[in-house]
Amino acid sequence: KAGDLLNPIGVGLFLVIGMMIFWLLLFLGDLQKQKEAEKSFAIKAAGFGCLALWMSTNSFPWDNIQKISGIAATLVSSLQFPNRFLGWGTVLLVTVTGYVIRYFQNNRKIFYQMSLITAVVSLSASYLFMMDSGVQERDVTLYNQESMGFGYISGEEYLIYGTDSTKLTFARPEANENIQIADYEKRGLNISFFCRNDSAREEIVTLPVLMYKGYAARDDKGEVVEITDDGGHILQVCIPGGYVGTVRVRFVEPWYWRTAELVTLITVAGIVFFGIRKRRQR
Incomplete structure:
Protein backbone atom coordinates (compact mmCIF):
# COMPACT_ATOMS: atom_id res chain seq x y z
CA LYS A 1 0.00 0.00 0.00
CA GLN A 136 1.95 0.77 -9.43
CA GLU A 137 -1.55 1.39 -10.82
CA ARG A 138 -4.55 1.52 -8.50
CA ASP A 139 -8.24 1.49 -9.35
CA VAL A 140 -10.14 4.40 -7.81
CA THR A 141 -13.90 4.84 -8.07
CA LEU A 142 -15.68 8.10 -7.26
CA TYR A 143 -19.34 7.59 -6.39
CA ASN A 144 -20.42 11.14 -5.46
CA GLN A 145 -19.28 14.73 -5.05
CA GLU A 146 -17.95 14.08 -1.54
CA SER A 147 -15.52 11.54 -2.96
CA MET A 148 -13.79 14.33 -4.87
CA GLY A 149 -12.49 15.80 -1.60
CA PHE A 150 -9.72 14.56 0.62
CA GLY A 151 -11.22 13.26 3.82
CA TYR A 152 -8.45 11.19 5.40
CA ILE A 153 -8.34 11.92 9.14
CA SER A 154 -6.10 9.02 10.24
CA GLY A 155 -6.90 8.12 13.86
CA GLU A 156 -8.66 11.47 14.48
CA GLU A 157 -5.68 12.69 16.51
CA TYR A 158 -5.91 16.19 15.05
CA LEU A 159 -9.64 16.72 15.38
CA ILE A 160 -10.89 19.15 18.00
CA TYR A 161 -11.88 17.23 21.11
CA GLY A 162 -15.55 16.28 20.95
CA THR A 163 -15.84 16.47 17.15
CA ASP A 164 -18.17 13.87 15.65
CA SER A 165 -16.22 12.64 12.62
CA THR A 166 -19.32 10.99 11.15
CA LYS A 167 -20.84 14.43 10.56
CA LEU A 168 -17.87 15.86 8.70
CA THR A 169 -18.34 16.56 5.01
CA PHE A 170 -15.80 17.46 2.36
CA ALA A 171 -18.03 19.11 -0.19
CA ARG A 172 -19.12 22.70 -0.79
CA PRO A 173 -20.48 25.18 1.78
CA GLU A 174 -24.03 24.75 3.01
CA ALA A 175 -26.76 27.37 3.55
CA ASN A 176 -30.55 27.70 3.38
CA GLU A 177 -32.55 28.95 0.43
CA ASN A 178 -32.10 32.63 1.40
CA ILE A 179 -28.37 32.50 0.64
CA GLN A 180 -27.02 32.38 -2.89
CA ILE A 181 -23.38 31.22 -3.12
CA ALA A 182 -21.07 31.40 -6.14
CA ASP A 183 -17.38 31.37 -7.00
CA TYR A 184 -16.48 29.21 -4.00
CA GLU A 185 -12.73 28.60 -3.84
CA LYS A 186 -10.54 26.96 -1.22
CA ARG A 187 -6.75 27.06 -1.35
CA GLY A 188 -5.11 25.57 1.69
CA LEU A 189 -6.39 27.50 4.70
CA ASN A 190 -7.79 30.37 2.59
CA ILE A 191 -11.42 30.33 1.49
CA SER A 192 -13.36 32.84 -0.56
CA PHE A 193 -16.90 32.89 -1.96
CA PHE A 194 -19.42 35.33 -3.34
CA CYS A 195 -22.77 35.31 -1.56
CA ARG A 196 -26.06 37.19 -1.51
CA ASN A 197 -28.44 37.22 1.43
CA ASP A 198 -31.95 37.74 0.09
CA SER A 199 -33.48 38.00 3.55
CA ALA A 200 -33.47 40.95 5.94
CA ARG A 201 -32.09 38.88 8.79
CA GLU A 202 -28.71 37.34 9.43
CA GLU A 203 -28.14 33.95 7.80
CA ILE A 204 -25.53 31.26 8.32
CA VAL A 205 -23.12 29.70 5.80
CA THR A 206 -21.51 26.48 7.04
CA LEU A 207 -18.06 25.80 5.61
CA PRO A 208 -16.34 22.38 5.45
CA VAL A 209 -13.68 23.62 7.88
CA LEU A 210 -12.95 22.74 11.48
CA MET A 211 -13.30 25.70 13.83
CA TYR A 212 -9.71 25.90 15.03
CA LYS A 213 -8.59 28.97 16.93
CA GLY A 214 -7.12 31.52 14.54
CA TYR A 215 -9.66 31.70 11.73
CA ALA A 216 -11.01 35.12 10.76
CA ALA A 217 -13.37 36.38 8.06
CA ARG A 218 -13.60 39.69 6.19
CA ASP A 219 -15.65 40.98 3.29
CA ASP A 220 -14.28 42.54 0.10
CA LYS A 221 -14.24 45.95 1.82
CA GLY A 222 -12.02 44.67 4.64
CA GLU A 223 -14.82 44.69 7.21
CA VAL A 224 -14.80 41.92 9.83
CA VAL A 225 -17.46 39.23 9.34
CA GLU A 226 -18.51 37.25 12.39
CA ILE A 227 -17.73 33.52 12.51
CA THR A 228 -19.15 31.00 14.97
CA ASP A 229 -18.98 27.36 15.96
CA ASP A 230 -21.99 25.27 14.96
CA GLY A 231 -21.69 23.26 18.18
CA GLY A 232 -19.87 20.41 16.46
CA HIS A 233 -16.67 22.42 15.87
CA ILE A 234 -17.57 23.29 12.26
CA LEU A 235 -16.91 26.87 11.13
CA GLN A 236 -19.92 29.02 10.27
CA VAL A 237 -19.95 32.49 8.71
CA CYS A 238 -22.68 34.92 9.78
CA ILE A 239 -23.94 36.80 6.71
CA PRO A 240 -25.79 40.08 7.53
CA GLY A 241 -29.25 40.67 6.13
CA GLY A 242 -29.26 42.01 2.56
CA TYR A 243 -25.52 41.49 2.17
CA VAL A 244 -24.08 41.11 -1.33
CA GLY A 245 -20.36 40.60 -1.82
CA THR A 246 -17.34 38.37 -1.40
CA VAL A 247 -16.35 36.85 1.93
CA ARG A 248 -12.81 35.70 2.60
CA VAL A 249 -11.95 33.33 5.42
CA ARG A 250 -8.34 32.66 6.32
CA PHE A 251 -6.23 31.35 9.16
CA VAL A 252 -4.37 34.11 10.99
CA GLU A 253 -1.23 32.81 12.66
CA PRO A 254 -0.78 33.79 16.33
CA TRP A 255 1.83 36.44 17.05
CA TYR A 256 3.96 34.01 19.04
CA TRP A 257 4.38 31.82 15.94
CA ARG A 258 6.03 34.72 14.14
CA THR A 259 8.07 35.50 17.27
CA ALA A 260 9.34 31.92 17.41
CA GLU A 261 10.33 32.11 13.74
CA LEU A 262 12.17 35.38 14.37
CA VAL A 263 14.03 33.87 17.33
CA THR A 264 15.01 30.90 15.16
CA LEU A 265 16.23 33.21 12.38
CA ILE A 266 18.30 35.28 14.82
CA THR A 267 19.76 32.11 16.35
CA VAL A 268 20.79 30.70 12.96
CA ALA A 269 22.31 34.04 11.96
CA GLY A 270 24.20 34.17 15.27
CA ILE A 271 25.57 30.64 14.80
CA VAL A 272 26.78 31.51 11.29
CA PHE A 273 28.30 34.82 12.46
CA PHE A 274 30.19 33.39 15.42
CA GLY A 275 31.25 30.35 13.36
CA ILE A 276 32.80 32.58 10.68
CA ARG A 277 34.35 34.81 13.34
CA LYS A 278 35.92 31.85 15.13
CA ARG A 279 37.34 30.48 11.89
CA ARG A 280 38.89 33.84 11.01
CA GLN A 281 40.47 34.05 14.48
CA ARG A 282 42.06 30.64 13.93
Whole structure:
Protein backbone atom coordinates (compact mmCIF):
# COMPACT_ATOMS: atom_id res chain seq x y z
CA LYS A 1 0.00 0.00 0.00
CA ALA A 2 1.07 3.57 -0.58
CA GLY A 3 0.80 4.31 3.15
CA ASP A 4 3.32 1.57 3.88
CA LEU A 5 6.03 3.74 2.31
CA LEU A 6 5.51 6.21 5.15
CA ASN A 7 5.72 3.57 7.87
CA PRO A 8 9.05 1.72 7.69
CA ILE A 9 9.49 -1.40 9.80
CA GLY A 10 13.28 -1.31 10.01
CA VAL A 11 16.49 0.46 9.04
CA GLY A 12 17.65 -2.20 6.61
CA LEU A 13 19.87 -5.25 6.95
CA PHE A 14 22.95 -3.45 5.61
CA LEU A 15 22.98 -0.90 8.46
CA VAL A 16 22.28 -3.57 11.08
CA ILE A 17 25.23 -5.62 9.83
CA GLY A 18 27.40 -2.50 9.85
CA MET A 19 26.48 -1.85 13.48
CA MET A 20 27.19 -5.47 14.45
CA ILE A 21 30.60 -5.38 12.75
CA PHE A 22 31.43 -2.16 14.60
CA TRP A 23 30.68 -3.69 18.00
CA LEU A 24 32.65 -6.80 17.03
CA LEU A 25 35.70 -4.76 15.99
CA LEU A 26 35.46 -2.76 19.20
CA PHE A 27 35.19 -5.93 21.32
CA LEU A 28 38.16 -7.59 19.57
CA GLY A 29 40.31 -4.49 20.05
CA ASP A 30 40.85 -3.82 16.35
CA LEU A 31 39.95 -0.15 16.83
CA GLN A 32 42.55 0.61 19.49
CA LYS A 33 44.87 2.38 17.04
CA GLN A 34 42.12 4.50 15.49
CA LYS A 35 41.74 8.22 16.22
CA GLU A 36 40.22 8.53 19.67
CA ALA A 37 37.87 11.40 18.82
CA GLU A 38 36.38 9.61 15.80
CA LYS A 39 36.11 6.31 17.67
CA SER A 40 34.42 7.99 20.63
CA PHE A 41 31.90 9.65 18.31
CA ALA A 42 31.19 6.34 16.56
CA ILE A 43 30.65 4.61 19.92
CA LYS A 44 28.13 7.25 20.96
CA ALA A 45 26.38 7.04 17.60
CA ALA A 46 26.18 3.25 17.85
CA GLY A 47 24.87 3.41 21.42
CA PHE A 48 22.18 5.98 20.67
CA GLY A 49 21.37 4.18 17.43
CA CYS A 50 20.70 0.94 19.30
CA LEU A 51 18.61 2.87 21.81
CA ALA A 52 16.57 4.44 18.99
CA LEU A 53 15.92 1.02 17.46
CA TRP A 54 14.80 -0.30 20.84
CA MET A 55 12.52 2.68 21.39
CA SER A 56 10.85 1.99 18.03
CA THR A 57 9.62 -1.42 19.21
CA ASN A 58 6.88 -2.52 21.60
CA SER A 59 9.49 -4.07 23.89
CA PHE A 60 10.41 -0.59 25.14
CA PRO A 61 8.49 0.16 28.38
CA TRP A 62 6.37 2.95 26.95
CA ASP A 63 3.33 2.00 29.06
CA ASN A 64 5.30 2.03 32.32
CA ILE A 65 6.83 5.41 31.52
CA GLN A 66 3.41 6.82 30.65
CA LYS A 67 2.08 5.79 34.07
CA ILE A 68 4.78 7.68 36.00
CA SER A 69 3.05 11.07 35.90
CA GLY A 70 0.81 13.30 33.86
CA ILE A 71 3.82 15.03 32.30
CA ALA A 72 5.32 11.71 31.28
CA ALA A 73 1.97 10.62 29.81
CA THR A 74 1.78 13.84 27.77
CA LEU A 75 5.32 13.42 26.47
CA VAL A 76 4.78 9.79 25.51
CA SER A 77 1.45 10.56 23.82
CA SER A 78 3.00 13.38 21.82
CA LEU A 79 5.37 10.88 20.16
CA GLN A 80 2.30 9.21 18.61
CA PHE A 81 4.20 6.59 16.56
CA PRO A 82 7.29 4.89 18.07
CA ASN A 83 8.53 3.92 14.61
CA ARG A 84 9.49 7.56 14.12
CA PHE A 85 12.64 6.73 16.06
CA LEU A 86 13.71 4.67 13.07
CA GLY A 87 14.59 7.93 11.33
CA TRP A 88 17.05 8.88 14.07
CA GLY A 89 18.30 5.31 14.21
CA THR A 90 18.95 5.34 10.47
CA VAL A 91 21.01 8.55 10.63
CA LEU A 92 23.09 7.22 13.53
CA LEU A 93 23.67 3.80 11.99
CA VAL A 94 24.67 5.36 8.67
CA THR A 95 27.38 7.20 10.63
CA VAL A 96 28.54 3.99 12.30
CA THR A 97 28.52 2.01 9.05
CA GLY A 98 30.48 4.77 7.34
CA TYR A 99 33.06 4.57 10.12
CA VAL A 100 33.37 0.81 9.60
CA ILE A 101 33.75 1.19 5.82
CA ARG A 102 36.47 3.78 6.32
CA TYR A 103 38.26 1.43 8.72
CA PHE A 104 38.16 -1.29 6.08
CA GLN A 105 39.47 1.16 3.48
CA ASN A 106 42.55 1.89 5.58
CA ASN A 107 43.17 -1.61 6.92
CA ARG A 108 41.38 -4.38 4.98
CA LYS A 109 40.96 -3.62 1.28
CA ILE A 110 39.05 -6.80 0.43
CA PHE A 111 36.39 -6.06 3.05
CA TYR A 112 36.26 -2.47 1.83
CA GLN A 113 35.48 -3.59 -1.71
CA MET A 114 32.89 -6.08 -0.48
CA SER A 115 31.24 -3.35 1.60
CA LEU A 116 30.92 -1.02 -1.39
CA ILE A 117 29.43 -3.75 -3.57
CA THR A 118 26.96 -4.71 -0.82
CA ALA A 119 25.98 -1.06 -0.31
CA VAL A 120 25.30 -0.53 -4.02
CA VAL A 121 23.26 -3.74 -4.28
CA SER A 122 21.25 -2.91 -1.14
CA LEU A 123 20.48 0.65 -2.19
CA SER A 124 19.54 -0.44 -5.71
CA ALA A 125 17.18 -3.12 -4.43
CA SER A 126 15.56 -0.71 -1.96
CA TYR A 127 15.15 1.97 -4.63
CA LEU A 128 13.59 -0.43 -7.13
CA PHE A 129 11.19 -1.74 -4.49
CA MET A 130 10.14 1.79 -3.51
CA MET A 131 9.60 2.82 -7.12
CA ASP A 132 7.58 -0.32 -7.84
CA SER A 133 5.37 0.28 -4.80
CA GLY A 134 4.96 3.97 -5.51
CA VAL A 135 4.04 3.92 -9.20
CA GLN A 136 1.95 0.77 -9.43
CA GLU A 137 -1.55 1.39 -10.82
CA ARG A 138 -4.55 1.52 -8.50
CA ASP A 139 -8.24 1.49 -9.35
CA VAL A 140 -10.14 4.40 -7.81
CA THR A 141 -13.90 4.84 -8.07
CA LEU A 142 -15.68 8.10 -7.26
CA TYR A 143 -19.34 7.59 -6.39
CA ASN A 144 -20.42 11.14 -5.46
CA GLN A 145 -19.28 14.73 -5.05
CA GLU A 146 -17.95 14.08 -1.54
CA SER A 147 -15.52 11.54 -2.96
CA MET A 148 -13.79 14.33 -4.87
CA GLY A 149 -12.49 15.80 -1.60
CA PHE A 150 -9.72 14.56 0.62
CA GLY A 151 -11.22 13.26 3.82
CA TYR A 152 -8.45 11.19 5.40
CA ILE A 153 -8.34 11.92 9.14
CA SER A 154 -6.10 9.02 10.24
CA GLY A 155 -6.90 8.12 13.86
CA GLU A 156 -8.66 11.47 14.48
CA GLU A 157 -5.68 12.69 16.51
CA TYR A 158 -5.91 16.19 15.05
CA LEU A 159 -9.64 16.72 15.38
CA ILE A 160 -10.89 19.15 18.00
CA TYR A 161 -11.88 17.23 21.11
CA GLY A 162 -15.55 16.28 20.95
CA THR A 163 -15.84 16.47 17.15
CA ASP A 164 -18.17 13.87 15.65
CA SER A 165 -16.22 12.64 12.62
CA THR A 166 -19.32 10.99 11.15
CA LYS A 167 -20.84 14.43 10.56
CA LEU A 168 -17.87 15.86 8.70
CA THR A 169 -18.34 16.56 5.01
CA PHE A 170 -15.80 17.46 2.36
CA ALA A 171 -18.03 19.11 -0.19
CA ARG A 172 -19.12 22.70 -0.79
CA PRO A 173 -20.48 25.18 1.78
CA GLU A 174 -24.03 24.75 3.01
CA ALA A 175 -26.76 27.37 3.55
CA ASN A 176 -30.55 27.70 3.38
CA GLU A 177 -32.55 28.95 0.43
CA ASN A 178 -32.10 32.63 1.40
CA ILE A 179 -28.37 32.50 0.64
CA GLN A 180 -27.02 32.38 -2.89
CA ILE A 181 -23.38 31.22 -3.12
CA ALA A 182 -21.07 31.40 -6.14
CA ASP A 183 -17.38 31.37 -7.00
CA TYR A 184 -16.48 29.21 -4.00
CA GLU A 185 -12.73 28.60 -3.84
CA LYS A 186 -10.54 26.96 -1.22
CA ARG A 187 -6.75 27.06 -1.35
CA GLY A 188 -5.11 25.57 1.69
CA LEU A 189 -6.39 27.50 4.70
CA ASN A 190 -7.79 30.37 2.59
CA ILE A 191 -11.42 30.33 1.49
CA SER A 192 -13.36 32.84 -0.56
CA PHE A 193 -16.90 32.89 -1.96
CA PHE A 194 -19.42 35.33 -3.34
CA CYS A 195 -22.77 35.31 -1.56
CA ARG A 196 -26.06 37.19 -1.51
CA ASN A 197 -28.44 37.22 1.43
CA ASP A 198 -31.95 37.74 0.09
CA SER A 199 -33.48 38.00 3.55
CA ALA A 200 -33.47 40.95 5.94
CA ARG A 201 -32.09 38.88 8.79
CA GLU A 202 -28.71 37.34 9.43
CA GLU A 203 -28.14 33.95 7.80
CA ILE A 204 -25.53 31.26 8.32
CA VAL A 205 -23.12 29.70 5.80
CA THR A 206 -21.51 26.48 7.04
CA LEU A 207 -18.06 25.80 5.61
CA PRO A 208 -16.34 22.38 5.45
CA VAL A 209 -13.68 23.62 7.88
CA LEU A 210 -12.95 22.74 11.48
CA MET A 211 -13.30 25.70 13.83
CA TYR A 212 -9.71 25.90 15.03
CA LYS A 213 -8.59 28.97 16.93
CA GLY A 214 -7.12 31.52 14.54
CA TYR A 215 -9.66 31.70 11.73
CA ALA A 216 -11.01 35.12 10.76
CA ALA A 217 -13.37 36.38 8.06
CA ARG A 218 -13.60 39.69 6.19
CA ASP A 219 -15.65 40.98 3.29
CA ASP A 220 -14.28 42.54 0.10
CA LYS A 221 -14.24 45.95 1.82
CA GLY A 222 -12.02 44.67 4.64
CA GLU A 223 -14.82 44.69 7.21
CA VAL A 224 -14.80 41.92 9.83
CA VAL A 225 -17.46 39.23 9.34
CA GLU A 226 -18.51 37.25 12.39
CA ILE A 227 -17.73 33.52 12.51
CA THR A 228 -19.15 31.00 14.97
CA ASP A 229 -18.98 27.36 15.96
CA ASP A 230 -21.99 25.27 14.96
CA GLY A 231 -21.69 23.26 18.18
CA GLY A 232 -19.87 20.41 16.46
CA HIS A 233 -16.67 22.42 15.87
CA ILE A 234 -17.57 23.29 12.26
CA LEU A 235 -16.91 26.87 11.13
CA GLN A 236 -19.92 29.02 10.27
CA VAL A 237 -19.95 32.49 8.71
CA CYS A 238 -22.68 34.92 9.78
CA ILE A 239 -23.94 36.80 6.71
CA PRO A 240 -25.79 40.08 7.53
CA GLY A 241 -29.25 40.67 6.13
CA GLY A 242 -29.26 42.01 2.56
CA TYR A 243 -25.52 41.49 2.17
CA VAL A 244 -24.08 41.11 -1.33
CA GLY A 245 -20.36 40.60 -1.82
CA THR A 246 -17.34 38.37 -1.40
CA VAL A 247 -16.35 36.85 1.93
CA ARG A 248 -12.81 35.70 2.60
CA VAL A 249 -11.95 33.33 5.42
CA ARG A 250 -8.34 32.66 6.32
CA PHE A 251 -6.23 31.35 9.16
CA VAL A 252 -4.37 34.11 10.99
CA GLU A 253 -1.23 32.81 12.66
CA PRO A 254 -0.78 33.79 16.33
CA TRP A 255 1.83 36.44 17.05
CA TYR A 256 3.96 34.01 19.04
CA TRP A 257 4.38 31.82 15.94
CA ARG A 258 6.03 34.72 14.14
CA THR A 259 8.07 35.50 17.27
CA ALA A 260 9.34 31.92 17.41
CA GLU A 261 10.33 32.11 13.74
CA LEU A 262 12.17 35.38 14.37
CA VAL A 263 14.03 33.87 17.33
CA THR A 264 15.01 30.90 15.16
CA LEU A 265 16.23 33.21 12.38
CA ILE A 266 18.30 35.28 14.82
CA THR A 267 19.76 32.11 16.35
CA VAL A 268 20.79 30.70 12.96
CA ALA A 269 22.31 34.04 11.96
CA GLY A 270 24.20 34.17 15.27
CA ILE A 271 25.57 30.64 14.80
CA VAL A 272 26.78 31.51 11.29
CA PHE A 273 28.30 34.82 12.46
CA PHE A 274 30.19 33.39 15.42
CA GLY A 275 31.25 30.35 13.36
CA ILE A 276 32.80 32.58 10.68
CA ARG A 277 34.35 34.81 13.34
CA LYS A 278 35.92 31.85 15.13
CA ARG A 279 37.34 30.48 11.89
CA ARG A 280 38.89 33.84 11.01
CA GLN A 281 40.47 34.05 14.48
CA ARG A 282 42.06 30.64 13.93
